[in-house]
Amino acid sequence: MRAVKTVISAAGNLKRENPEMNELICLRAIRDVNVPKFLQDDLKLFNGIVSDLFPKTREEPIDxxxxxxxxxxxxxxxxxxxxxxxxxxxxxxxxxxxxxxxxxxxxxxxxxxxxxxxxxxxxxxxxxxxxxxxxxxxxxxxxxxxxxxxxxxxxxxxxxxxxxxxxxxxxxxxxxxxxxxxxxxxxxxxxxxxxxxxxxxxxxxxxxxxxxxxxxxxxxxxxxxxxxxxxxxxxxxxxxxxxxxxxxxxxxxxxxxLGLSPFTECWLRTIPTLNGQ
CATH class of the missing domain: 3.40.50.300 (P-loop containing nucleotide triphosphate hydrolases)
Known part of the structure; x- marks a missing residue:
């Protein structure tokens, strides 16, 4: 019930922002609430379930x-x-x-x-x-x-x-x-x-x-x-x-x-230069 309430709260916020939006509100609310808690492997399964619930519905990228x-x-x-x-x-x-x-x-x-x-x-x-x-x-x-x-x-x-x-x-x-x-x-x-x-x-x-x-x-x-x-x-x-x-x-x-490369790049930026090189 708490999870359902959170989805409804998110959908309410979206409706106030975009009064003209159709069923995409429900889709985006479900995504916003659930996607953060999933692993990369779980997302594939979640996306499959969502595509069954909202067939032929294409989400616009959020700015x-x-x-x-x-x-x-x-x-x-x-x-x-x-x-x-x-x-x-x-x-x-x-x-x-x-x-x-x-x-x-x-x-x-x-x-x-x-x-x-x-x-x-x-x-x-x-x-x-x-x-x-x-x-x-x-x-x-x-x-x-x-x-x-x-x-x-x-x-x-x-x-x-x-x-x-x-x-x-x-x-x-x-x-x-x-x-x-x-x-x-x-x-x-x-x-x-x-x-x-x-x-x-x-x-x-x-x-x-x-x-x-x-x-x-x-x-x-x-x-x-x-x-x-x-x-x-x-x-x-x-x-x-x-x-x-x-x-x-x-x-x-x-x-x-993240992987390892961002850590390496950020560390390299902190190294002081020698003789202007």
Missing amino acids: YGSLEESIRKVCDDKCLKDVNGYITKIIQLYETTVVRHGLMLVGPSGSGKTKCYEVLAAAVTALQGQASVSGGVYEAVQTYVLNPKSITMGQLYGEFDLLTHEWTDGILSSLIRTGAAAMDEEKKWYMFDGPVDAVWIENMNTVLDDNKKLCLSSGEIIKLSDVMTLMFEVQDLAVASPATVSRCGMVYLEPSI
């Missing part, structure tokens, strides 16, 4: 205009190679942030997960105030990165002192409370850079639901605002529960999208 230009410029500024497949993944991450407030960047080391959200945040911030491809305008992005596995549950969510019964806020509860109280329209991305497991993420099921409420053990409930997004940067979901996975959007990055 992301200023967003794609800004992404390529940020890649150049950060000394990164703008590989087309990687640019597509960054745009897919943007599309996922529009329809989901909880999402996961999944992939092994070397697939470009960290740079994916860093480049997108810089690109969107550079476009602040301009009309966006999803309706509305682009807003500046603030990112907050923490490793939930490097600290205790009490340090993450907050805890009572057993002797004094005083409540001490955790890192996440402090960040969420500050973000919820802020009156600006800047996007706030909370990046959990560490393994996902049932020890700490099960406490986030309520905040990943549509009601977007973080429930603390002190009895306090903090509701996320519309500009707040929870992101998880993980290598795999081997020990994540279906309850958590179904609540999050997925963007899967494969090392094969």
Whole structure:
């Protein structure tokens, strides 16, 4: 049901952008929501299913205009190679942030997960105030990165002192409370850079639901605002529960999208020249 709701939300955004569009809206919404989570081999099967559902329907290439230009410029500024497949993944991450407030960047080391959200945040911030491809305008992005596995549950969510019964806020509860109280329209991305497991993420099921409420053990409930997004940067979901996975959007990055040549080229650019050569 959560997957169906996401497709409907994406279709609604597209309909508001293009009131004259026909059944292509449904096709594009299904693609935008599902393609980011598939491997290259799975895409062939998915495309076969879609071609059966929408026979003789040809999709026009989507023009992301200023967003794609800004992404390529940020890649150049950060000394990164703008590989087309990687640019597509960054745009897919943007599309996922529009329809989901909880999402996961999944992939092994070397697939470009960290740079994916860093480049997108810089690109969107550079476009602040301009009309966006999803309706509305682009807003500046603030990112907050923490490793939930490097600290205790009490340090993450907050805890009572057993002797004094005083409540001490955790890192996440402090960040969420500050973000919820802020009156600006800047996007706030909370990046959990560490393994996902049932020890700490099960406490986030309520905040990943549509009601977007973080429930603390002190009895306090903090509701996320519309500009707040929870992101998880993980290598795999081997020990994540279906309850958590179904609540999050997925963007899967494969090392094969980049290969080795972009790493080599970017490294060669950083080597200082000798005698002007």
